[in-house]
Amino acid sequence: MSTNKSLLILPGDGIGPEVMDQVVRVADWFGRERAVKFDLDDGICGGAALDAEGTAMPDAVMAKAKASDAVMFGAVGGPKWDANPFHLKPEQGLLRLRKELDLFANLRPALCFEALAEASSLKADLVSGLDIVIVRELTGGVYFGEPRGIETLADGSRKGVDTQLYTTPEIHRIARVAFELARKRRNLVHSSEKSNVMHTGVLWREEVTAVHEAEYADVELRHILSDNCAMQLVRAPKQFDVIVTDNLFGDMLSDVAAMLTGSLGMLPSASLGAEDPATGKRHALYEPVHGSAPDIAGQGVANPLACILSFAMALRYSFDLGDEADMLEAAVAGVLAKGLRTADLAQANTSRVSTAEMGDAVLRGLEQAAG
Numbered sequence: 001m002s003t004n005k006s007l008l009i010l011p012g013d014g015i016g017p018e019v020m021d022q023v024v025r026v027a028d029w030f031g032r033e034r035a036v037k038f039d040l041d042d043g044i045c046g047g048a049a050l051d052a053e054g055t056a057m058p059d060a061v062m063a064k065a066k067a068s069d070a071v072m073f074g075a076v077g078g079p080k081w082d083a084n085p086f087h088l089k090p091e092q093g094l095l096r097l098r099k100e101l102d103l104f105a106n107l108r109p110a111l112c113f114e115a116l117a118e119a120s121s122l123k124a125d126l127v128s129g130l131d132i133v134i135v136r137e138l139t140g141g142v143y144f145g146e147p148r149g150i151e152t153l154a155d156g157s158r159k160g161v162d163t164q165l166y167t168t169p170e171i172h173r174i175a176r177v178a179f180e181l182a183r184k185r186r187n188l189v190h191s192s193e194k195s196n197v198m199h200t201g202v203l204w205r206e207e208v209t210a211v212h213e214a215e216y217a218d219v220e221l222r223h224i225l226s227d228n229c230a231m232q233l234v235r236a237p238k239q240f241d242v243i244v245t246d247n248l249f250g251d252m253l254s255d256v257a258a259m260l261t262g263s264l265g266m267l268p269s270a271s272l273g274a275e276d277p278a279t280g281k282r283h284a285l286y287e288p289v290h291g292s293a294p295d296i297a298g299q300g301v302a303n304p305l306a307c308i309l310s311f312a313m314a315l316r317y318s319f320d321l322g323d324e325a326d327m328l329e330a331a332v333a334g335v336l337a338k339g340l341r342t343a344d345l346a347q348a349n350t351s352r353v354s355t356a357e358m359g360d361a362v363l364r365g366l367e368q369a370a371g
C-alpha cells in the first residue's frame with residue numbers, strides 16, 4: 001500500500017545541492033521499488049535565498065517547512081556571504097527553522113562502519129561495532145539563558161555573563177525523547193550533567209529520574225558526570241547506547257563522539273520538535289553535520305553519505321520505516337566494504353569515486369538487497 005509522506009528538500013549552498021541530489025535519487029528509488037511514496041518539494045535557503053530574495057529563509061519556504069512531515073537540509077554558507085552583517089548571514093536560515101519548528105532535541109549518532117574502523121583516531125577494536133546516539137537539548141541552557149552579555153564595571157574592568165537555566169518541562173521533554181529512543185535500541189540511557197557543582201545539574205538529575213520512575217522504568221538509567229562522560233567516550237565508547245545531556249555539554253560530547261568514527265562526510269544528524277498532541281507528529285529536520293565545504297564545491301567530489309544517512313534517520317524517526325532505514329544503512333556499509341571511497345575517505349587499496357558514483361553504488365546496494 002502506498003502512503004505518501006511529505007518531505008521538503010532544502011539543498012542550500014556549496015556542496016549542499018550536490019549531496020542532496022543523491023538523497024533525491026534514493027528517495028525516488030524507495031518510491032519506485034518499495035511503494036514508499038514521498039511528496040517531494042524543495043526550496044531555497046541560506047546564501048542562495050539571500051541572493052534571490054534578500055533573506056536566508058523566505059516566509060514561503062518557512063511555511064512549506066511547517067506543513068511538511070520532515071525537512072532534509074543540505075548545508076549553508078560560503079565566502080561570498082562571510083562579510084555580511086549577522087542578520088544577513090546564511091546560517092540565519094537554519095536558525096529560523098530551528099526556532100520556528102521548536103527543534104529542541106538534537107540526535108547525533110556515532111556509528112562506526114566496519115570498513116572505516118581503521119580510520120578512527122582510536123584503536124580499531126575500541127570503535128569496531130560502535131553504535132551510540134547523543135541526545136542534546138538544543139533550545140535551552142546557557143546559550144539562551146538571561147541575563148547574558150558583557151558590561152563594563154565602575155572600575156573600568158569588564159564582566160561577561162551567561163546564564164545556565166533549565167525548567168522542568170524542558171528537561172522532561174528531552175528525557176522522554178532519550179527514553180523512547182532507547183526502547184527502540186539497547187534500552188540504556190546515560191544522563192549526563194554536573195550535579196556535583198551546578199544547581200541545573202542537580203535539577204537535571206532529579207527530573208530525569210522522576211520521568212524515568214513514572215514512565216520508563218523498563219529502560220535502564222545511569223547518571224554520569226559530563227567530564228567523566230567525555231573521558232569514558234574516548235576510553236570505552238561501546239559501554240554507551242543513548243546519552244542525554246544539556247545544550248552545552250551536548251555540544252562538546254557530540255563532537256567527541258563524532259570523531260570516534262572518522263570523517264565529517266559520514267556524520268548524519270536529526271533535530272526533533274515537540275509532539276503535536278492531536279496528531280502525534282513532530283516537526284523534524286535532518287541534516288549532515290558538515291557545512292557547505294566551499295573548498296570542494298562544484299567539483300563533484302563531496303561525500304554524499306552523511307546526507308544519505310540523514311535521510312535514513314528521517315525514514316526511521318519521521319516515517320516509522322525502520323526496515324527501510326536498516327536497508328539503506330546496510331547499503332552504505334556494503335559500499336564501504338567494497339572499498340569505494342570519496343576523496344575525503346581515500347586510503348591505500350581503496351577506489352576513489354565521485355559524489356554521483358557513490359550515489360550509484362548505494363542504489364546498486366539497494367537493488368541487490370531488494371533482490
Ligand code: NAD
Pocket residue numbers: 015019074075076077078079091094264265287289290291292293294295296301302303304306342344
Ligand atoms: P565544512 O564542514 O564545510 O568543511 C570542513 C572540511 O571538511 C573542508 O575541508 C571540507 O572540504 C571537508 N568536508 C566537509 N563535508 C565534506 C563532505 N561531505 N565530503 C568531503 N569533504 C567534506 O566546515 P567549514 O569549512 O568550517 O565551513 C564552510 C562553510 O559552511 C562556512 O560558511 C560555515 O559557516 C558553513 N557551515 C554550515 C553548516 C550548516 O549548514 N549546518 C555547518 C557548519 C559550517
